[in-house]
Amino acid sequence: MASGSLAGQRNRFARWRGLAPVGVLVLLCVVITVISPNFLSFSNLVRLLSGAAIPLVLVMGATFVILMGSIDLSVEGVVALAAVITSMLVLNDFTSADLGLLAVPVAVVAGGCIGFVNGFVHVRLKIPSFMATLGFGFAGVGVATAILGGFTVRIADRGFRELALGRFLDVPFSVWLAGMAVLVAWVIQERTRLGRWVYAIGTDEVTAKHAGVPVERTRILVFTLAGLFYGLGGALAAAQLGQGHALMGTGRLFTTITAVVVGGTALSGGVGSVLNSVIGVGIVIVLTNGMVLMGIPPYVQQGVQGLMIIVAVALALDRSRLVVVK
Amino acid sequence: MATPLLSRARVQNALPVMALVVLTVIVGTIEPTFLAPANLLVVTADTMTLFLMASGVTFVIMLGCIDLSIQAVASMTSCIVAAMLAQYGFVAVPVAVLAGALSGLLSGYVYVVLRIPSFIATLAVSGVMTTVAYIASDTRSVPIPAEARDAWLFWATGRSLGVPHEIVVGLVVLVVLGGVLALTPFGRYVRAIGSQEQAVHASGIAVGRVKILAFALSGTMAGIAGVVMGARLGSGSPTLANEFLLPAIACVIVGGTAITGGVGSIWKTFIGALTIAVVRIGMTFLGVSVFAQQIVFGLILVAAVALTMDRSKVAVVK
Numbered sequence: 001m002a003s004g005s006l007a008g009q010r011n012r013f014a015r016w017r018g019l020a021p022v023g024v025l026v027l028l029c030v031v032i033t034v035i036s037p038n039f040l041s042f043s044n045l046v047r048l049l050s051g052a053a054i055p056l057v058l059v060m061g062a063t064f065v066i067l068m069g070s071i072d073l074s075v076e077g078v079v080a081l082a083a084v085i086t087s088m089l090v091l092n093d094f095t096s097a098d099l100g101l102l103a104v105p106v107a108v109v110a111g112g113c114i115g116f117v118n119g120f121v122h123v124r125l126k127i128p129s130f131m132a133t134l135g136f137g138f139a140g141v142g143v144a145t146a147i148l149g150g151f152t153v154r155i156a157d158r159g160f161r162e163l164a165l166g167r168f169l170d171v172p173f174s175v176w177l178a179g180m181a182v183l184v185a186w187v188i189q190e191r192t193r194l195g196r197w198v199y200a201i202g203t204d205e206v207t208a209k210h211a212g213v214p215v216e217r218t219r220i221l222v223f224t225l226a227g228l229f230y231g232l233g234g235a236l237a238a239a240q241l242g243q244g245h246a247l248m249g250t251g252r253l254f255t256t257i258t259a260v261v262v263g264g265t266a267l268s269g270g271v272g273s274v275l276n277s278v279i280g281v282g283i284v285i286v287l288t289n290g291m292v293l294m295g296i297p298p299y300v301q302q303g304v305q306g307l308m309i310i311v312a313v314a315l316a317l318d319r320s321r322l323v324v325v326k
Numbered sequence: 327m328a329t330p331l332l333s334r335a336r337v338q339n340a341l342p343v344m345a346l347v348v349l350t351v352i353v354g355t356i357e358p359t360f361l362a363p364a365n366l367l368v369v370t371a372d373t374m375t376l377f378l379m380a381s382g383v384t385f386v387i388m389l390g391c392i393d394l395s396i397q398a399v400a401s402m403t404s405c406i407v408a409a410m411l412a413q414y415g416f417v418a419v420p421v422a423v424l425a426g427a428l429s430g431l432l433s434g435y436v437y438v439v440l441r442i443p444s445f446i447a448t449l450a451v452s453g454v455m456t457t458v459a460y461i462a463s464d465t466r467s468v469p470i471p472a473e474a475r476d477a478w479l480f481w482a483t484g485r486s487l488g489v490p491h492e493i494v495v496g497l498v499v500l501v502v503l504g505g506v507l508a509l510t511p512f513g514r515y516v517r518a519i520g521s522q523e524q525a526v527h528a529s530g531i532a533v534g535r536v537k538i539l540a541f542a543l544s545g546t547m548a549g550i551a552g553v554v555m556g557a558r559l560g561s562g563s564p565t566l567a568n569e570f571l572l573p574a575i576a577c578v579i580v581g582g583t584a585i586t587g588g589v590g591s592i593w594k595t596f597i598g599a600l601t602i603a604v605v606r607i608g609m610t611f612l613g614v615s616v617f618a619q620q621i622v623f624g625l626i627l628v629a630a631v632a633l634t635m636d637r638s639k640v641a642v643v644k
Contacts, residue, residue, distance in 0.1 A: 071445065126635070128585070131585060135624040137624075142619065146618035302454075303457025306457075313440075
């Protein structure tokens with residue numbers, strides 16, 4: 001039957017498209033190894049992994065938001081605020097606090113609070129998510145700057161910095177932590193109702209609502225969840241850099257969104273997964289590392305990432321579902 | 327039937343102006359020197375760069391889209407003009423503005439032809455433009471020599487009859503773009519597409535071309551804003567306009583242009599820009615730190631969007 005074969009073709013195409021990001025990642029690795037054999041050395045691989053830790057944590061949150069067909073532009077604000085809060089709670093030169101590792105859950109909860117506000121305002125005031133998160137993202141940077149007044153907090157707590165510098169089996173703790181974040185996100189996606197609801201909302205929100213999915217509650221919950229992940233990302237950033245200041249989030253939004261869309265999660269919602277985003281982070285990190293190994297100046301990266309977003313979205317967009325693009 | 331005195335549309339039209347007047351009076355009461363004519367001139371001149379950025383993006387927002395690349399474009403053109411002015415003279419200005427226009431054209435193309443949602447398309451283009459800015463400036467802040475500035479950028483930073491030229495530039499833009507939006511077919515199409523895109527498409531108008539043109543206009547105005555900003559500060563830098571994205575969009579929304587498209591005008595954006603300026607100065611008088619002001623702008627933006635948005639137009643808010 002004609003329609004049957006068409007559906008078959010579509011399926012085959014979809015499967016091919018699903019594997020494309022993995023192919024790109026492998027191809028990138030091969031090309032970079034040929035140009036610079038150093039790429040596969042153990043120390044470079046560890047460097048890659050520790051560079052991937054924070055982006056991995058951040059994309060875990062952003063993926064769920066994008067799977068719903070929404071967007072979260074507050075990444076930088078939340079990361080900055082969480083990093084500043086963390087740096088002020090561990091042993092530092094700005095406050096007299098010394099909470100040690102307890103600062104991490106505080107930062108995570110703080111991130112979750114901003115996420116909750118994002119979701120609550122987006123849902124209750126019926127404001128598009130990009131506007132709500134743009135506003136609160138800037139507000140987050142504002143709060144971080146207002147607390148410090150342009151000051152940079154230096155972290156003196158060696159124990160806390162072990163989070164990023166300490167190693168288990170030769171791999172930094174931050175990488176293990178990121179791995180756990182991925183596991184948690186994967187379990188949420190695959191094994192919980194929340195995960196199924198996210199896909200239902202992203203595929204067709206109106207139908208999902210009719211089918212009894214608590215759309216509003218799910219949306220608020222997902223934005224909160226995203227905030228929790230960003231909060232963890234901020235704490236890790238503080239541990240990695242050993243400081244806290246209001247511009248700690250700069251550039252994080254770009255990397256996060258690039259990784260999610262390059263991994264194959266569609267901005268229109270419903271298509272993709274947290275594992276796609278893991279591949280996406282791989283692509284972004286490997287490419288960045290490759291450019292460094294090839295001696296390309298770092299400021300070119302943002303431009304390359306911008307082009308990657310355009311290409312990836314253009315390839316992945318399921319245009320049959322879009323009538324009017326805004 | 328006559329429109330009732332307090333119809334929703336009338337109230338929404340009058341609200342931004344009333345807000346501006348009330349805020350000005352409040353700030354004037356706290357700090358009487360604020361209302362001195364000389365001070366008002368300075369305040370208005372300071373606001374014009376923001377208005378220039380916001381004026382172009384008004385067209386994009388009226389389509390129901392967004393342009394998140396204007397701050398990157400303005401930074402880029404400030405670098406271009408700073409890098410070229412001493413050597414090439416006035417040619418640097420059209421080149422910089424053209425670069426802004428091309429960036430807008432690229433955003434429009436990516437959005438319309440590749441059908442990528444505008445906030446992602448412009449976010450991606452902003453990354454590309456930031457890289458261009460770094461290349462143009464060799465990754466540092468580029469000073470504009472005072473002689474070169476006085477020779478070629480006097481139209482932007484000078485004073486005639488006691489009036490700062492920024493205000494003249496702003497008023498010219500207000501009149502020209504206001505005219506374009508209100509009187510030309512292009513302006514009519516922009517308004518129509520924002521209200522009911524499919525109907526406009528069905529009536530045979532090249533919707534895509536109008537949209538691309540609107541993004542190009544937004545890029546052009548951001549480009550001009552970058553040149554004026556660079557001229558005022560006496561240097562260009564790849565991060566010069568970074569803090570201006572949020573206030574610029576806030577100007578448009580606070581003025582009463584709805585992000586759902588269709589409703590809006592350039593003078594509303596002008597009022598919005600002045601309102602944002604008065605709020606900023608009011609906060610400074612009250613001792614709110616410059617850093618904390620971003621919080622207020624973020625909240626104002628969200629509140630203004632919530633007030634002006636036409637929810638009957640969007641079935642599902644994503």
